[in-house]
Amino acid sequence: MLGSQSLSRRSAAGLLETTPPPLEARQLSRVLQGRPILNRIDMTIAAGQILALTGLNGAGKTTLLRCLAGRLCPTTGDVLWYGNSPTRRPDLNRLVGFAGHESFLYLELTAMENLLFAARMHGLSDPQTTVNQMLAKVCLDKHAHQPAGHFAKGMRQRLSLARALVHDPPLVIFDEPFSSLDAPGRQWLEDWLKDLRTAGRAIIFTTHEAEQAQRVANETLDLRGGRLLPVSNSIAASQMRAA
Amino acid sequence: MNSITNFARTCSWLVHKDLLRELRAPRVWPTMLLLGMILSLAVEMQIELPRDQKQKVLGGLMWLVIFFAWTVVLNRLFAGERDESCWQALLLYPVTLGMIYLAKLVVNFLALAAIEALLVPALMILADVPLLARAGPFLAILVAANLGLAAVGTLVSSLTSGLTRQASLLVVLVLPLASPVVIGAGQATVALLGGDPTSSFRWLQLLSVFAAVFVGLGLLLFEFIIEE
Numbered sequence: 001m002l003g004s005q006s007l008s009r010r011s012a013a014g015l016l017e018t019t020p021p022p023l024e025a026r027q028l029s030r031v032l033q034g035r036p037i038l039n040r041i042d043m044t045i046a047a048g049q050i051l052a053l054t055g056l057n058g059a060g061k062t063t064l065l066r067c068l069a070g071r072l073c074p075t076t077g078d079v080l081w082y083g084n085s086p087t088r089r090p091d092l093n094r095l096v097g098f099a100g101h102e103s104f105l106y107l108e109l110t111a112m113e114n115l116l117f118a119a120r121m122h123g124l125s126d127p128q129t130t131v132n133q134m135l136a137k138v139c140l141d142k143h144a145h146q147p148a149g150h151f152a153k154g155m156r157q158r159l160s161l162a163r164a165l166v167h168d169p170p171l172v173i174f175d176e177p178f179s180s181l182d183a184p185g186r187q188w189l190e191d192w193l194k195d196l197r198t199a200g201r202a203i204i205f206t207t208h209e210a211e212q213a214q215r216v217a218n219e220t221l222d223l224r225g226g227r228l229l230p231v232s233n234s235i236a237a238s239q240m241r242a243a
Numbered sequence: 244m245n246s247i248t249n250f251a252r253t254c255s256w257l258v259h260k261d262l263l264r265e266l267r268a269p270r271v272w273p274t275m276l277l278l279g280m281i282l283s284l285a286v287e288m289q290i291e292l293p294r295d296q297k298q299k300v301l302g303g304l305m306w307l308v309i310f311f312a313w314t315v316v317l318n319r320l321f322a323g324e325r326d327e328s329c330w331q332a333l334l335l336y337p338v339t340l341g342m343i344y345l346a347k348l349v350v351n352f353l354a355l356a357a358i359e360a361l362l363v364p365a366l367m368i369l370a371d372v373p374l375l376a377r378a379g380p381f382l383a384i385l386v387a388a389n390l391g392l393a394a395v396g397t398l399v400s401s402l403t404s405g406l407t408r409q410a411s412l413l414v415v416l417v418l419p420l421a422s423p424v425v426i427g428a429g430q431a432t433v434a435l436l437g438g439d440p441t442s443s444f445r446w447l448q449l450l451s452v453f454a455a456v457f458v459g460l461g462l463l464l465f466e467f468i469i470e471e
Contacts, residue, residue, distance in 0.1 A: 012296040071331060093337040104332035106260065120256045121336035123249065146266065163332070 012164030021046050022095075022171040022202035023068060027151060028227075030048040030063055030078035036062045039226030040077065047170065050203040052213030054231065055223035061206040062101065062175055064223060068204065069098040069173045081171060090150040094122060097169035099177060103160040107149030112141050112161050115150055115166050123166035130166060138162040139188070161189070165196075172196060178212065189217050253338055257346030262322065263352070271319045272357060279358045280365065287370045297373045302436045303429035305366055305373060305374075306388070309358050310425050316354040317413055318394050320347055321404035322386070334469075344465040351400075353394035361387055373436065380435055380443060387450035388428035394457035395420045401468050423453055430447035 021218035023045040037060040045051050055061045059123040066072040068079055070093070078085060086092045105114050115134055118126035135141040138158040143151070148159055157180040165172065178186050193216050196203060207213050210231065213220040220231040265272055287303050290297055324330040333343060366372045374381055399416045429447035 063377060069335070073335065090334075090337050090339055093335055096335070098335050100328065100331065102328040102331075104329055104335075105327055106264055107327060108264045109260070113263065117256065117260050118332075121253065121338060123253070123337065211294070 005093075006108055012115070015106060020080065020141075022082060023204065024078075024080040024083075025068060026078045026080070028064075028067060028074050028079065030060070030067055030072065031075045032063065035228055038067065038074075039074055041226075041228055043221075043228060045202045047202050048197055048200045049219070050197050050217040052110055052207070052217035052220040053204060053208060053223060054208065054213055054220060055206070059223045060226060061223050065098075065100075065175045067208060069096055069116040071098070093167055094167060095135045096171045096173060097164040097167070098173045099160050099164040099173075100175045101158050103148070104163060105156065105160060108147060110145050110147055111135060111151070112144040114159065115162060118163045118166045124167060134162045134166050137192075154182055154185050157181055158185070172201050172203040172205075174203070176206050176208070178209070186212070247459070250342060251273050252303065253342050254346045254349065257338070257343065258349045261323070261346070261350045264309060270323075271316050272354065275312050275354065275360055277313040278315060279308055279362050282308040282311060282363055284369070285365070294371065295420075297370060299433050301366055301370050301372050302356060302374065302432040305362060305372075306425050306429040307430065308362060310392070310421065312358050313355055313392065313396070314414055314417065316351065316379050318401045318410050320397065320400040325404070327463045338425065340395075340466045340469055341462050344401070344461055347401070348393050348461065350462070351396050352389050355389040355392060356385075359389075372454065377435055377440070380440060384428055384431045384435070384443070384447055384450065387447055387454055388424050388431075390454035391424040391427075391450055391457060392421055394454060394461050398461045398464065398468070401465060424450060427453065430459070 021044045025041050025043045025044075026197075028038055028041040028043075028201050029036065041064065051153060053061055053064070061238050063072065070079065070081075073087065081092055084092055086096075091229070106117070109117070112131060116127055117132040119130055124130050130142070132144075135144050137156060140155060140158060140159065140162070143155065148156060151159065157177070159240050161174070177189060192210070193205070194204060197218075202241065205217075210220070213231075221228045224231075280310060283305070286308060287301060290304075292300060296459045321330070324333060363374050367374055396417060399413060399420065403416065427450045429444050431443045431450065434440070434443035434446060
């Protein structure tokens with residue numbers, strides 16, 4: 001959700017922020033190899049909201065998500081998680097679940113071992129129980145003892161999402177989570193994202209499918225020329241260019 | 244106390260993960276052990292000296308064999324994390340870079356210990372080198388030298404892990420940096436086998452200082468290397 005818009009909307013509704021939003025970007029810019037990718041982006045995601053991010057290939061969606069996930073330092077501007085900068089604060093990584101283009105899985109290890117490793121890194125008190133529940137959630141409980149490298153791409157994607165969410169983070173950042181999933185898998189993920197939203201998680205994900213974004217998200221933004229545009233504006237702009 | 248326990252526990256799980264990966268899909272350790280065995284056999288067979296002199300020479304040469312076999316491990320120490328961008332995931336966990344450095348150092352240390360577990364008995368049997376005649380001081384030399392080599396190796400391996408010509412650059416950088424350890428450990432072992440514990444102890448002190456300096460440097464520099 002665009003920061004200024006969401007704030008003004010909430011102010012109008014008489015809502016006051018008592019805690020900082022889960023995710024906030026202020027004047028976020030990123031230059032890669034001399035080319036500006038992101039240009040002074042302001043955005044805020046509130047708890048219980050899903051934001052879908054669309055854009056052409058190379059528009060900078062992954063760069064933006066990596067900045068938001070604290071994995072890439074902005075050239076200028078700030079990223080804040082609950083009001084705190086994640087730079088040099090690995091303890092804050094507990095707040096975020098990030099799944100990227102690649103699976104982040106150790107292919108030699110089994111599904112169970114991959115999730116157990118992630119759960120232990122997050123310092124969960126009962127990793128085995130949590131992992132068993134998560135494997136059931138992503139329908140991989142029957143494949144728990146198979147190496148991740150033996151999985152089909154869709155199964156690997158499910159496991160990757162489970163790895164990102166094993167510690168039940170309040171802020172979820174997914175880069176093209178629907179890719180590699182078949183039709184039932186996509187439906188399953190849509191339902192899961194909606195459940196997470198109901199549970200108060202703040203979610204941002206990228207997709208190339210506008211319809212899917214509209215089905216799942218509260219708001220869809222299009223990344224174009226390094227700026228975020230509400231989808232309706234973006235469509236109007238492209239229509240104007242076409243005309 | 245609690246934070247120290249958490250630190251140690253997290254490090255142990257990082258080490259466990261690396262060892263489990265190697266166990267599931269052995270890539271490095273069998274090569275390393277085989278190379279160590281072949282090199283020690285080749286060295287032992289080429290040296291024609293009276294028995295007592297041969298024992299001393301082989302005690303020193305053992306460290307060269309260990310060093311060359313161990314360089315095989317360095318290539319994969321961080322390269323394994325690049326598969327499926329696992330390195331990115333590692334940095335997304337609430338772990339400090341110091342924990343990651345120490346865990347990799349321990350894996351490196353254990354790899355060296357594995358080579359030694361094979362080569363020490365092998366040299367004792369093949370060349371009749373009484374390496375365990377003074378087991379305590381010899382064990383101290385092994386620990387100090389392993390720590391020094393592992394500290395240097397982990398640091399240099401992290402430095403070159405993102406480069407395309409990692410293997411060649413790694414050896415070029417590790418050779419000069421690790422040579423004080425190889426020379427020191429060789430001298431300490433030869434002195435011990437020659438019945439000169441005082442000289443051996445001096446070399447052991449040098450090894451310990453080197454190890455402490457490089458472990459400290461590694462902890463300090465690792466964060467900057469990774470950020471670069």
